[in-house]
Amino acid sequence: MNDSPIPNTTHTLSPLSNAIVDKAIDNVTRKLVGGARNKNNSLPNSHKATISTSISDTLNATSSDSVMAVANRGVAWKEMIAKSLSHGISSLSDMQFDGQFTVKNGIAEGLHQVPATPGVYVVYDKNNSAVYVGDSNNIRRRWHAGHLNENKQKLDSGEQYKLSDQLTEGCTVKFISCESKETAAAIEAHLIKEAAPEVNAREELLQEQGTRSNIEAKKMKDASGSTASLAAGAAKEAASNVGWSVLESLITACLKALKDELVDIVGGGEDKLKIRIKRLFSKIWHVIENIVKHPGTLLKGIFEFIVNAFASAIRKVYQLARNIFDLGYAAWQLYKGAKTLSKAELIQKISETIITSGCLVIWDALDPIIEANLIALFPAITPFAPYLAATIAAIGFGISSHYLSGVVPLIVEKIIDFKFTAQLSYQQQVSACEQLVSNAEKSMVLVNGLEEYLQSSKELIVDLKAQTATLKQHQAISAFSIEDRLNSITLGTK
Structure with missing residues (x-):
């Protein structure tokens, strides 16, 4: 292998322009990775999903909302584990419910006390046997506009509704409230699989799913059975978050390296293609070396998963968790090396940490707000709003960083x-x-x-x-x- 030094690029952007372009690359890559992770599966159970379909699904999901949804994915896992400990959702025989109401002759009593939130409900007949399990984004509305109304319409037309006997003869409906529809869907599917109630026609979330909500619910349903298995499923999801975080770092490093080469070419650089390729892979390998030498950076994905799962305030600013980790990690490295740094180096390191972390928190928080306002003001640019918002946030980050650096x-x-x-x-x-x-x-x-x-x-x-x-x-x-x-x-x- 040739160990000759790799020439540096001779033409570069100004520091401000370079900071803006690099931040734009970071923002767009984050949204694209979020879109890839949060995309729907438009061809469930397909053995040959086309590349064009996958790309289309990813682009349709590329937005700040998708990135936020990915960052908040630990919330449902946390709730599943919590419900397993507090409500015993592993089995109907020992499940603890949040409340109940009754129905007889098609009239419900106590339904007004049921929360209008996502949740799971179980219908017990007059013999106290569980005959039906369901879920809904709004339990109260599902019974008012759904079961009770559908039963009445069927009876008026002389038809039989699936719960007509129970709703007429009398039944008790017990329910559990949930924070997310994914949790409700996962609990419902697990209980149907475990108890096989007679009115439920089929097992839910059995095959590969198409919508992102059901895809995530199926993961939790498959991990249900015990608190330990749910914890293992959550750990697997956190590990997945680490892998995606590393992939995002490599993608951004590759794009930034390509940007440097393009700037050099446009500026009149005359390096040979072989030199450019070697320089490109050298920069990518440098990122990998840093990950290997500083394995603590791998904790970023786990940190983000856990913090977003347990801190609702941080969850609302989806990127804040990652920025907090970066700030803490930088501060720790600075603390370890402070005694060996000169005064000038110490000033530079502290300033970089303050400027970078402060501007990242502000502009990463403004990014989804900018995107939402662009869509509201100019509906026609909705497909391009994520990229425009990412660029505007990058410009703001670059200018504010440049000003603060002085x-x-x-x-x-x-x-x-x-x-x-x-x-x-x-x-x-x-x-x-x-x-x-x-x-x-x-x-x-x-x-x-x-x-x-x-x-x-x-x-x-x-x-x-x-x-x-x-x-x-x-x-x-x-x-x-x-x-x-x-x-x-x-x-x-x-």
């Missing part, structure tokens, strides 16, 4: 300078305190020496006094002896 580093530098000044001041204060402590220690030593000196002086004085007293005593004795001798001499003379 402001944020100055602020960061001031903060860092203040930090360094404060640290220096703190160090000086510590040194001053240490010097004061040292001086105090020396003073204590001096005081202790003076105390010892005074003690020894006191002892010397006491000793001198004792010596003086002794000398005085000896002097007194000596004087007395001399006086006696003088007196003796005087008496002898006389």
Whole structure:
């Protein structure tokens, strides 16, 4: 293999233009990948799905709504697991319901208390046997405008409705409320498969499905049976999210590399095709190397899946979860390398993190709003709205990033300078305190020496006094002896 260096492109866009184009590539790729993941299956059970049909389905699903739906896919799995723990949805025999109402002679009692939400309902006949399981996006409306109305119309025309006997003789309808229609459809299909009620004609979600809602519901229905199997299904879906995240990264890297080569060609670059291809694959391989060297980036897909499943506020801003992960990961890498960075490098890294994360959060949140308003104002451009919105958001991102790049580093530098000044001041204060402590220690030593000196002086004085007293005593004795001798001499003379 030839290890000769690969020449860099000689012609590039300006930094602002390059940032705008790169962001547009990111936005469009994200929507296209979201469309591929959220597309309907227009040819279910087909052994030869054509490429043109798959492309058409993907383009029809390419929108901010599709990306949001993909990001929120963990919600239904979370609810299925929660219902398995709280309601025992694995089996009708031990299922716990949210409420019930009764029907007799075609008249319902208590139906007004049923929530107008998605859910699953089970019809029990007068012998308390489960005879029918159904689901609906709106349980109350399904019974008002559906079962009760259809039963009345059939009876008026002399026909037999599938639930006529139960609705006439009397039945109890028990229900479970759900957050999503996918959860309701999955629970219904699992219960029909498990209990095989006599009125249900066939098993639901048995074959390959066509609509995206039913495709996702079938995944959960197939994983139902126990909380553990549902958790395994959710883990598999999270792993799938990781794979799609990596694929999206590779696609964007490839498109950006192609963009660089096209800019060089248009600008008059004369590199040979072999060099361009080698350079292209080198950039793609660099992305793969980064993933291998930093496996923590693979957690992005799992993080997005879990956060969107459990945080309804973040779920509403579908891209925020990914941006939060990027910000946290960048901050962690910055923290680990901060001690080895120079002041200039630290300012640059902190500024990039602040500018990129801040602008991404703002413009990724505005992207679906821009798209929705474009469709509302100009219905004719609906097929192109996702791409126009992606471009507008990219321009906004580029301009705001360019402006902030001239402001944020100055602020960061001031903060860092203040930090360094404060640290220096703190160090000086510590040194001053240490010097004061040292001086105090020396003073204590001096005081202790003076105390010892005074003690020894006191002892010397006491000793001198004792010596003086002794000398005085000896002097007194000596004087007395001399006086006696003088007196003796005087008496002898006389």
